[in-house]
Amino acid sequence: MKFTAEQIAEVLNGKVEGSKDVEVHTLSKIEEGNYGSLSFLANPKYTPYIYDTQASIVIVNDDFQATKALKCTLIRVKDAYSAFSQLLNMYNQVKLDKSGISSQAAISETAKIGENVYIGEFVIIGDNAVIGNNAKIYPQTFIGENCKIGENTTFFPGVKIYSDCNVGKDCTFHAGVVIGSDGFGFAPQAANNYKKVAQIGNVIIEDDVEIGANTTIDRATLGSTIIRKGVKLDNLIQIAHNVEIGENTVMAAQSGVSGSTKIGKNCMIGGQVGMTGHISIGDNVKIGAQAGIMSNVKDGQTIIGSPAIEVGAFMKSSVYFKKLPELAKKIYEIEKKLQEG
Amino acid sequence: MKFTAEQIAEVLNGKVEGSKDVEVHTLSKIEEGNYGSLSFLANPKYTPYIYDTQASIVIVNDDFQATKALKCTLIRVKDAYSAFSQLLNMYNQVKLDKSGISSQAAISETAKIGENVYIGEFVIIGDNAVIGNNAKIYPQTFIGENCKIGENTTFFPGVKIYSDCNVGKDCTFHAGVVIGSDGFGFAPQAANNYKKVAQIGNVIIEDDVEIGANTTIDRATLGSTIIRKGVKLDNLIQIAHNVEIGENTVMAAQSGVSGSTKIGKNCMIGGQVGMTGHISIGDNVKIGAQAGIMSNVKDGQTIIGSPAIEVGAFMKSSVYFKKLPELAKKIYEIEKKLQEG
């Protein structure tokens, strides 16, 4: 696909400055622009790059004033960053616009498949599963019996959804995501061994949730593990049985939440955070990377450390942790001095 | 499937109080009960729910005495929790009772497949592999050459077992588990680069082991990485080459064990714990979440922290960590006072 400056300006409601006919076929950063690429300038820090960029077209804000000669064609818009984001999304939509159902997929006769669905090779769709309109199921994905998958949801290759789980509309799950594996529940026995506690609940994932590659979400023992709408989970995260994560909470890679813990809405949780089980995290909580959360957290707190404390206190204490040998020396000296009298 | 109160009471050796003919088709928590569900009451904390629950049947202990009118039918048994667990297991067994070998699986002619085995679509079974009776191999699983898989073992979708590995009886591996990938062994070379050390050992997993989704266990350089019987590993755990984990040890999600470390039996290891290589952890050891283990641990110790120390000491020191700025201030003040004399 190639587009001229004029065509792009029309889409963005912008104004061309330079050649209207110059063509681009890809998008790039301004500092990595090549012949045939379109870039943008929004952050003034990057202004020097515009005079040397090899990009054929650069989108700029209306008020941009060049102080040197430019080689590229400009498209002036109200907000260069937004306009570029709009093009990114269009590019991605075209690129990911797959459809058709592979004859090499194994689809149960009792499954209900919506309109305009893509189902790739070597996919399994189990008995009584329901796949919404415009869903995109990439190759090698497994969707168990009785699962319901909403409209416009995309599963990249190799996603595994165990039976009886529900996924909402407009979700994106990346490769290797596992939904509905058994919760980690074992009852200790007299002989020091363990007996499995059957996990017969499910996982409910609401609309507009994105889940990163190889993240795992266990099914509930009874009832449901619940991921509310708008939640964003990064790669390699572990969500245990009966956890609930509130609306629009985001969690960075490699964090883990133990069984039955409830997390509020609009929280921001860093990478490699661990939470113990059966606790409650409020709304609007911010948790720093690698924190260890061992008890309830109130609305709006910002915490870090293991065990986690208020972020300012942690930072101050960390400074003194570094000085501990020096402080200890002072204490021993004072003690000696006082004893010597 | 639907069952009457009378039928369930017979299975549980219990006594019906209320309608013998009321039917249920699912199991629920008492606080989430619906028409047609069966629930239980064991913990007195939940007693208030029994008067309002929508569940059609509730299993209670023999000595339960209602203090208000009940809408549900009761089944009285000796131990309500055990009885309910028994039903959970029966429910799960029926649900997971799959059999038959898919014509869309790729099974080597030299593989030996037991009786009553389930093999799903797009499964690979390599040359000379042996699959025990009643094993259940879900779709998209890979079992390499010369692997031996024991009776009654279940692999959920997308498990990958490299060649020459042995798995015992009554094991359950969840989706995305990888067994037998190469250990991380590289010999430094003069040019600052590394040469791979071939990893030609295998992984041996004994009976009654459960392994969580996307957990990885590397093959030994030489010899075997060994997981003893009754071990339970949660999701996203990393077990390196030549590690050995003793009987009935349980490990929570996202923990990692480095090469050649030996862990004893009956240990309880929290989530996100890390262990360095070539160390030895005793029997009956308890390790708190996020601990970092850098040296040998004796039988029966309970430790936490990074580097890990005895749990009581860690908790006390953590309290003072929080007070470090205050303590430092006191030291500086005392020092000043003494200097001023």
Added chain:
Amino acid sequence: MKFTAEQIAEVLNGKVEGSKDVEVHTLSKIEEGNYGSLSFLANPKYTPYIYDTQASIVIVNDDFQATKALKCTLIRVKDAYSAFSQLLNMYNQVKLDKSGISSQAAISETAKIGENVYIGEFVIIGDNAVIGNNAKIYPQTFIGENCKIGENTTFFPGVKIYSDCNVGKDCTFHAGVVIGSDGFGFAPQAANNYKKVAQIGNVIIEDDVEIGANTTIDRATLGSTIIRKGVKLDNLIQIAHNVEIGENTVMAAQSGVSGSTKIGKNCMIGGQVGMTGHISIGDNVKIGAQAGIMSNVKDGQTIIGSPAIEVGAFMKSSVYFKKLPELAKKIYEIEKKLQEG
């Protein structure tokens, strides 16, 4: 395959001492040797084992002098460890020498497949993908559109490579690796929800890179996430969008690198390390396990802790962390004494 002592000595340019005709069919550690296995003795610590080993042949250094009777045949070489490694590699090469293209793979007509390539069952090769000579693509792997895979590269079962990614020569990716999943980028919206930022960049992996099981590497927002030649990544690692990792850097399991961080060459990074985004790590840096890196790190530093500090300082401070209750007690006592005057 069986080989005589004489045949092996010829390959290794060594000298047989004992029976030239004794045969071996496998390799073992000296302490686990069996009839028919070949072992080696390099570390003097293991010398006592040579007198009792059941191994049929043991490779020793030229200058080894037996002080007791030996049951095994010896092969004397200049460097026993190197000679054994050479045999390990040969063993592995023979074992992994697969070829042929499965009729059960789904290969696009527009893909270009090199000479002597192995492609297993249920593999997907997308449109315009290019697979180099001698590449080995194990079953259930997904290679998206426009990907380029270099010569002699091996993908074990279930690797997932999203579209437009490039992988160099002589690479090895283990089962469950995900390359090119979307970076974790979301723009906050007025209603407290998030809008996805399209991720249209790719991942570039240079030559001689090894990547462990279930590790995930996200594609760049724009441009490329780059893994330079000779890098070795262990299992379950997370590499975020637009990260760059320098030549010959090695990283242990379960570490994570946040977006846009640049890591230098020849670094050694322990397990479960976390790095924040948009920072720069120098060359020859060593980072201890579980460290949390929150700011730039200069060339050649050795750091540990969360937040990370110089390793010696961390170890000293950790000793005093353990003594914090005792130190605090001293401070309170001194304070009291001074007040009492």
